[in-house]
Amino acid sequence: MIKRVIWVVLDSVGMGELPDAEKYGDIGSNTIGHVAEFNNGLAIPNMEKLGLGNITGMVNLNRVAEPIGCYGRIHEASNGKDTVTGHWEMVGVKSEIAFPTYPNGFPKSIIDKFEAFTGRKVIGNKSASGTEILDELGEEHMKTGALIVYTSADSVFQIAAHEEIVPLDDLYKYCEFAREMLTGEESVARVIARPFLGTPGNFTRTPNRRDYALLPPHDTLLDVLAKKGLNVMAVGKIEDIFSGRGITDAVHTKDNMDGIDKTIEYLKQDKDGLIFTNLVDFDMKWGHRRDAKSYGKGLEDFDARLPEILNNMKDTDVLFITADHGCDPTFKGTDHTREYVPFLAYGSELKKGFDLGTKFGFFDMGQTIADIFDADKIKNGISFLNEIK
Template sequence: MIDRVIWIVLDSVGMGALPDAEKYGDVGSNTIGNISKALGGLKLPNMEKLGLGNIEGIKGLNKVENPIGCYSRFEEMSDGKDTTTGHWEMAGIYSENPFPTYPNGFPKEVVDAFESAIGRKMIANKPASGTAIIEELGEEHVKTGNPIVYTSADSVFQIAAHEEVISVEELYKMCETARNILTGDHAVARVIARPFVGEPGNFVRTANRRDFSLTPPHDTVLDILKKNNLNVMAVGKIEDIFSGQGVTEAVHTKDNMNGVDETLNYIKEDKKGLIFTNLVDFDMKWGHRNDVEAYGKGLEAFDARLPEILKAMKDTDILFITADHGCDPTMPGTDHSREYVPFLAYGKALKSNVNLGTRTTFADMGQTVAEIFSVEPIKNGESFLDKVKLN
């Protein structure tokens, strides 16, 4: 019997370029493998014990003789490599068309509508690193009060503002305004609030980030679980990614370790259903900033916390660990990478040392969750529960 699924997404922890990576400019990407190579190895004994090093195509990790978990690598079926596309596919939404991106900044009709709605001009309007753009334009923003609006290779409209110039509440309202404007052909996946503090030369982003995502186009496994009176407990930015749909309760987090803490808190509450966690530091703090060393240390730090999670689990719990895309910090540029993602599953109700091979859509995870709880299946994906569950 399985009463609860603990589903942890290590944001951007990919494991090798997908066959169509050339289309995205990502040939050679391998987030785990290239980090391990650059650092002379990674110490991830606990995830290796579950089978991480045994996954087909994995590089730079140790293979163990008898992993205690089930393991696989997953391809993304949807067209894209962003956070929303990856998470939505896991939960049952196949995105046939990529969300719009703006390599030359946002067009005049978007700029005019946004500036008119907020009563201020915006500065920047270009793709940029979040830390670099506040270093470049933070002082001008403080002097003028005009918000910094920027994007990236991802489908995002990001608004950066100093918390003492534009309050966090006002920034959120600006994001809601932008979200209402960015529809139709300009329906970006996420509008993101990026507040910061500090003085010129020493600006620092705060933990008050918030994502304003598109509403999912149809029910996901989260909605289905909720409709069946099961708990859906969201940790980190999961609530934002799904625009609150299908979530019964949520907690936002300051960093990866806080995310692990909050996941453990939910485990201790012993509520039946799904705990869905996103650990974003791998992507936001290290992948996009090409910080190879910090990324490696972050992986090792999560691995060191994994025994706490396993110890806290009940016999009726199972654990999924996966990722939503890659963000190889060793590659040129600072964007996500089109990669396979690793998958690990563990629990007393599951078999050990089961190699699920290569799965062709992230939706297999969500379909398996639906079958675990004997609820309506999602629209995409194939469950692998029969391959991993003990009789």
């Protein structure tokens, strides 16, 4: 009997353009394939042993003769390619309409309300790289106390502030107001606190980032499991993505390695239920910044620590590894990319070497987890538990 699922999301680790990629300007994207090509191969033997290189459409990775896991790829069903859309879909929410984006900055009415609440002027108000805008406006912010507000190709309202100029509690309060303000037609998917430290020419973002996401429109897998009395343990930005809804315990992390540490700590607590982990560095540090070399190193570093996760699993545990979208660091621009995501599953009670092929809808993973725990059905999704067990 399976008593616990460890669900690890390698944020942005896509594996090739979806059939509708043209609609998103993403023809030719392939995060894993291009990272492997850029780095003249990847040393990720543990994920390959699970079957990563055997997935339909996977390129530039090694196939193994006898994978020890189940493997496949999944097509996103929702309209969009952002973090919230991907994670919501995993737990049962299909987003028919993409969240609003602001390539030319936010309307004056929004900025005016925000300035009135904070008592601070806004500078920036445009789509920009998070590191480049600090180089451009960080010194002005430090001199004037004005808040740096910016967006990206994603549906985000980001507020950057130096921790020595704007206390974290104030920054978080400003984000909470923005979250309450941005509703209706202006329902931005996430408001993000982007604190930083340093001096002009040497600014660095700190680990004190916080995401303030919209609440899911209906109950999700997380609610279903929590109502059944199971533990729902969130690692990294999972708690922020769901605004805490359906989560019984949570811990934030400073980087991927810390996320793995925290996941293993939860494993050692031996609580039944779901451990839901997001490893964000792939996306935040390397994908958006188009750093293919570091992206490859990050994949290798995760792979090197994968045995620690496996060694701390019990016979009643199951591991799922997947992603929420792509962010090809070799592709044009700095946006996410509309791609298939890989899926790996491993556990003593699961088959070995089973090819799931291609699934449509991330919510199939969620419904499979609901079935594992004999919980209520979630709104969308078809379980594939009978295929892998």
